[in-house]
Amino acid sequence: MTVRDxxxxxxxxxxxxxxxxxxxxxxxxxxxxxxxxxxxxxAFAVSMLFLISYLTYHFQVGSVRFPKTGAIRTVYLTILATxxxxxxxxxxxxxxxxRRALTGRFERHRAIARWTLPVWLYVSVxxxxxxxxxxRM
Numbered sequence: 415m416t417v418r419d420x421x422x423x424x425x426x427x428x429x430x431x432x433x434x435x436x437x438x439x440x441x442x443x444x445x446x447x448x449x450x451x452x453x454x455x456x457a458f459a460v461s462m463l464f465l466i467s468y469l470t471y472h473f474q475v476g477s478v479r480f481p482k483t484g485a486i487r488t489v490y491l492t493i494l495a496t497x498x499x500x501x502x503x504x505x506x507x508x509x510x511x512x513r514r515a516l517t518g519r520f521e522r523h524r525a526i527a528r529w530t531l532p533v534w535l536y537v538s539v540x541x542x543x544x545x546x547x548x549x550r551m
Contacts, residue, residue, distance in 0.1 A: 420471035421549050427464035428541035431457050435535050451515070458508055461538070465505070480548055490547050497540040504534050 415423070438453035480490045507530040514523035 417471060417474050420467050421545055424464055424467050424471070425542050425545035427460050427467065428538045428545070431460045431464065432535060432538040432542070434460060435531060435538065439531060454512070454515075457534075458512060461504070461508065461534075464541075478548060482551070486547075486551075490544075493540055493547070494544055497537060497544055500533050501537045501541075504530075504537050507533060 434453050434457035438450050438457060441447075441450040441453055480487055480494075482490070507526065511523060511526050511530040514520075514526065
């Protein structure tokens, strides 16, 4: 694997995190707390691997410009802007949410998880969309 392979790996990691987040949500809704905990810890681990890979790639390659013009560029830049702003919040939200769960403060965990899950899921899904638009379109 070379540095040029990292964007595809990043998309795979984002897609995996998305699946784990949805799975974790379904598990907690069905009352399976231990399975939920495992899925969410796995989502966190996968997201951390993504962050390491993402930073490695961009430290070596720099930024990559979207080559298309017109309306599709506007769509891409809109998705990228919302993705980027919310991505900055995900590590903080995820750590707070996980910490509250792991320390048994479940009411406070649920209160922030209602915000963390949709933001984290949006960032993970739009990460795949950004990859697809930038490297596969």
